[in-house]
Amino acid sequence: MTLADADLPSADEPLDDSDFGLLGEIRDMFAAADPMPAELPERIRFFLAFRDLEIEVARLAAEPDELAVAARGTEQSRTITFDSETLTIMIRIDANQDGTVRVDGWLAPSQRREVEMKCTAEPLCVTTDEQGRFAFSRVPRGTAQLVVRPAGLDGAGRSVVTPALIF
Amino acid sequence: MDQHRAATVQHHRPDRGTRIAGLMDAARQGSEDALGEIVTELSPLLWQVARATGLSAGDAEDVLQTAWLRLVAHLGGIHDVAALTGWLVTTTRREAWRVRAAGRRQFPADQETLDELPEPGPGTEEQVVVADEQRELWTAIGRLSARCQELLRIIAFAPRPDYTAVAAALGMPVGSIGPTRGRCLAKLRVLLDGEPGVTR
Numbered sequence: 353m354t355l356a357d358a359d360l361p362s363a364d365e366p367l368d369d370s371d372f373g374l375l376g377e378i379r380d381m382f383a384a385a386d387p388m389p390a391e392l393p394e395r396i397r398f399f400l401a402f403r404d405l406e407i408e409v410a411r412l413a414a415e416p417d418e419l420a421v422a423a424r425g426t427e428q429s430r431t432i433t434f435d436s437e438t439l440t441i442m443i444r445i446d447a448n449q450d451g452t453v454r455v456d457g458w459l460a461p462s463q464r465r466e467v468e469m470k471c472t473a474e475p476l477c478v479t480t481d482e483q484g485r486f487a488f489s490r491v492p493r494g495t496a497q498l499v500v501r502p503a504g505l506d507g508a509g510r511s512v513v514t515p516a517l518i519f
Numbered sequence: 520m521d522q523h524r525a526a527t528v529q530h531h532r533p534d535r536g537t538r539i540a541g542l543m544d545a546a547r548q549g550s551e552d553a554l555g556e557i558v559t560e561l562s563p564l565l566w567q568v569a570r571a572t573g574l575s576a577g578d579a580e581d582v583l584q585t586a587w588l589r590l591v592a593h594l595g596g597i598h599d600v601a602a603l604t605g606w607l608v609t610t611t612r613r614e615a616w617r618v619r620a621a622g623r624r625q626f627p628a629d630q631e632t633l634d635e636l637p638e639p640g641p642g643t644e645e646q647v648v649v650a651d652e653q654r655e656l657w658t659a660i661g662r663l664s665a666r667c668q669e670l671l672r673i674i675a676f677a678p679r680p681d682y683t684a685v686a687a688a689l690g691m692p693v694g695s696i697g698p699t700r701g702r703c704l705a706k707l708r709v710l711l712d713g714e715p716g717v718t719r
Contacts, residue, residue, distance in 0.1 A: 363705035367697055371704055372679070374711075378660070379675035381653045388566035392580060396562065397555040399584050403591060 394472075394495055398516060401470060402499070408512045410434035410441055436512045439500060445519065452490040453519045457498075459484035464503045471496040479503060493519045536680055539600045547594050558587060561604065564676040565611045571669045572615040582618055586611040604677060605684035612689070659710040667703035670695060 413433040434441040443457040459465060462484030469476040472494040480486040480503075498514040539560065545553035562583060569579035589610055590597075597603050649657045660668055670689055674696045677685040682697035695701035 360702055360705040360709065362700060362708065363702045364694075364699050365705075367700055367704075371700055371708075374704070374708065375671070375675045377653070377656055378671055381649065381656055382567060382672055382675065383563070384653070385649055385657075386567070386570055388563045389576070389580070392566070392583065393555075393559040393562045395580075396558050396584055396587050397551075400554060400558070400587055400591065401551055403588060 391495070395516070398470065398495075398497055402513055408436040408438065408510050410436035410439070410512050410514045412515060413440075432517075434498075434514045438510070439512050441498065441500060441512070441514060443498070448490060450490070452492055455488040455491050457486045459486075459500065466501040466503050468499040468501065469496055470499060491519060535678060536600050539603070543594065543597070543600070543603060554591070557603075561607055564604070564673065565607055567676050568608055568611045568673050569615045571672050572612065572619055574615055574619060578618050578622070579615070582611060582614045585614050589614075600678075601681045601684035604681040605688040608673065608677075608685050608688040655711065659707055662710055663703060663706055666691070667706065670701075670703050671707065 411434060413435045429444050429446040431442060431444045434443075440460040441457060442460070443455050446454045446456075448454055455469065457467065457480075459467075459480055462482065463480070464482060465480050465484075467478050467480060467486045469478075469488050469491055471492055473492050476488050476491065478486045478488060496517045496519055498517070500512040502511070539557065542553040542557050542560075546557060565583050565586060566579060569582045570576075574582065586607060590607060593606065597606055660671065663671070670686065670691055673689060674682055674685055679697075683693055686695040686697070686701075687693060691701070691703075696704060
């Protein structure tokens with residue numbers, strides 16, 4: 353069926369409540385048929401947070417299965433390794449009694465860097481010691497990401513980021 | 520059905536515009552949190568914009584990331600909330616079409632032309648499950664022109680005060696939706712009533 357505009361005198365009427373209701377139904381229908389992935393805004397927020405950095409993205413060196421297991425929390429500590437062009441980042445994740453997780457890490461080659469844990473709460477920042485060790489004693493569960501920055505104001509070199517972790 | 524419609528009317532808090540305007544100011548000052556809240560607020564609309572062009576879910580996600588990244592560079596020049604929504608819709612849609620065109624160049628066997636109108640809604644590539652109570656609406660929308668399908672799908676996710684800016688961003692004449700109903704919605708109502716000329 354095609355409708356000529358002459359058949360549509362109501363097109364010039366102002367929007368009324370039934371129009372808004374109909375648009376609400378259309379929204380509900382598409383929201384059900386083709387929903388935006390729920391975690392997409394979070395991924396975009398992470399993506400935007402790194403926009404100004406000259407970065408290297410570290411890749412997961414351990415098995416992805418191991419990452420998933422680490423997230424369960426009921427397991428004993430697990431170690432995950434990320435490799436980038438210039439840096440290897442190893443982290444060990446332990447569940448705390450209060451529902452948070454403890455994250456201990458090492459950088460190789462060992463060096464002093466600033467390490468930031470971007471998580472769903474306020475980001476946490478620590479500096480590694482000379483051996484490249486760092487620790488976050490309590491990290492809330494949820495999505496998190498590690499950023500390893502050059503240390504100090506005159507810090508040279510690029511920042512390294514890990515893929516999103518789910519604790 | 521009218522009762523159902525009344526129940527699904529979207530009530531925007533009257534302070535939404537003020538809240539978003541405040542977030543825009545804060546984001547311009549460099550607040551990542553404010554920018555993040557704007558992302559959370561408007562991404563569901565932009566998802567529909569990208570998907571209405573027929574992109575895969577993965578490509579749609581990349582398109583949204585690109586659109587938001589562009590916004591950061593342009594935020595200083597966007598001064599009201601409706602303009603923000605319109606700018607994001609325009610940018611997302613352009614980027615989506617650019618990605619579609621690039622995809623087609625990679626598959627020269629695909630004979631579709633670039634200026635072809637968007638495919639209707641989802642379901643062009645993926646199976647869509649529509650609840651029984653929505654089937655009548657789904658069918659009626661499927662009988663509209665591709666332009667009208669795209670307009671209604673996107674407007675349905677837009678905040679009400681931004682309807683005019685979004686219609687303009689889609690290249691539809693002012694009045695296509697808000698302050699007047701426009702042809703697309705008028706046609707849909709006629710189709711749903713099954714009887715031309717009858718106002719619901």
